[in-house]
Amino acid sequence: MGHRAAIVGAGHSRFGVLPEGPRALLRTALDGAAASVDHGLDRARIGRGYLATLGFGGWQLGNSSALLAEELGVPGLATLRVENACASGGFALQEAVRAVASGAVDLVAVAGLEKMTDVSAARRRYWLGVSGDTEWERQAGLTFAGVYGLIASEYLAAHPEAAEALAAVAVKNHANGALNPNAHFRKPITREQARASPRVADPLGLYDCCPVSDGAAALLIASPEHARSFTDTPVYIDGVGAASDYLALQERPDRRGFAASRRAAAVAFQEAGVAPTEVGLAEVHDCFTIAELLALEDLGLCGRGEAAKLTLSGATERSGACPVNPDGGLKSKGHPIGASGVSQAYEVFLQLRGAAGPRQVRSARSAVTHNVGGAGATAAVAVYTAG
């Protein structure tokens, strides 16, 4: 169906509990993206910049996008902040795609950033909570682990065999993260460790939950016509889709999946002219292990209720037919909120160019990224092909 836009550069900071402040993290990711452009980058060619961040902790709550121009070294650049909680990065990417597709600009910078670890635990709960439903969930004391625990309970009641698959997701993503030099956790675990981990929000244990991480990631997005002036091997974005849902779980008729993910995926795959089962690589939003199972079904990588079977078959491992989260996913790589959706596209950029080093998957020519805001209130999906 044709290319909408192309990734021509990508950069990434470490993810984890880091000493660097938000500006330094942003600069690391942006400089990395600039340095990755094969034919060199004249930064003055960048026509617009998107910053994806929740502004966690309030280091600069409003107008923070202006810092993007400063750290990119392009004074005066048109910049704006896009925020959809944990899906901020995925939505910023879509705005960049539309900006180049509109013909208004030829090259756009997208950066995702979060500095989460320099606030107290109480303040951290607040900042995370305000991205869930305020009225019915946060003010009643429900945390995100609690929300996903409720979802997992309902899913396991229908599919008891999925309990083992949750452990398998944790083991797979920790194994992948161990090979990713930017990952927060680089420690393989066993299924026994996963199963025996302390409960956080039943049935979810510690190894079912992503960590609280600092980090940044950045992309350079060009129009398809200009892509090859930057690199001989762009990664094309062929379709994007997005959707929303009720913030509060109680409003939704179906809690064993995310309607927003399904709708976003349908739009993205249709725009790309690709079937979900054709993609050779998926980066999905595994903030909790249960979320990876939901994602496999919502994206159409398998049928409803079949995610446990697919996972336990090994198909989603790095050596499988459709590797899922070869970078370790949010679970092991870490989840600096605004950065996560951008980081997923970074991984696709490396993998489809065969540049992912020890964690490289075999021969993927297409990929999908899936980024969720909150517990499914917003979702952004993008479909890619190698250039």
Added chain:
Amino acid sequence: MGHRAAIVGAGHSRFGVLPEGPRALLRTALDGAAASVDHGLDRARIGRGYLATLGFGGWQLGNSSALLAEELGVPGLATLRVENACASGGFALQEAVRAVASGAVDLVAVAGLEKMTDVSAARRRYWLGVSGDTEWERQAGLTFAGVYGLIASEYLAAHPEAAEALAAVAVKNHANGALNPNAHFRKPITREQARASPRVADPLGLYDCCPVSDGAAALLIASPEHARSFTDTPVYIDGVGAASDYLALQERPDRRGFAASRRAAAVAFQEAGVAPTEVGLAEVHDCFTIAELLALEDLGLCGRGEAAKLTLSGATERSGACPVNPDGGLKSKGHPIGASGVSQAYEVFLQLRGAAGPRQVRSARSAVTHNVGGAGATAAVAVYTAG
């Protein structure tokens, strides 16, 4: 140079200290926009929604765009939040223009919203402060009134005659606001009152400052090809431009104007193929009276240093050659942060269709809107023509 997009509907809540909560304000603006569509609106045609808000007070800090789908009555709609402080609305409008220009969607909803008056004065200072520079200004105790007071001092030192123009701006905008049923202040004032008002941040007095307001505004933006299926009299958006600047005043070589406004205006006017002096109506970001003077110069409506002369000539009054802020501006209409940029386009929609009632200006066929984030760290400009 051709139309980029078209406004086919617009709605507005009252601005002021209001009893309604954020959801009710949003719904009022969205329902108003839907009802204003001449040929009727099938809301299912809306393909994307942008919410402009600082999320002031934290009523729903993250993922708030999901509420837009709910209040619009389009479940599952792709929605995202755009935030650039006081320029959030102007930037959201630009994203909507790019989305329809890209061909991805035919009809987009843009809403701006702020609920500012249900928090304490201390918390309000924090929420406003975090949109200015955090490191050098807020943490040193400088408020926005202080920042604009510094700018006004520097401007008046170079142009002492502008002191009288500041009072003239206040008088003009209060007179205009008195005719606007949605305005926060509907009380005409005299130059003597303006001059004698208590000092807030020298040389700025009370009547130089916009109020703290609740409110919402909404637009329906269609592709030019589809505009006439909604109305026989669309208002076209022919050019948009945006830019950023250093957050902190101390980093900028020139503080007698905003480089971001100048750059954004140059891009927007060039894209539209219109000269600044050709437009018959301007909505500019007059959060303080001095800001209106800077805007006249930065947009090119007059030369550098000539804003006082232009203002004192009466040219910017409702009956003048180029009326400025006929709705009362931020100064008198009010400034609910995320809503202000959207409200400017609402006014242009009414005025260019001859539907502004008692405050209607004479025979304007083109217009410009100018929305500033913080004290000039971001700026968005758009140029319009009547259909």
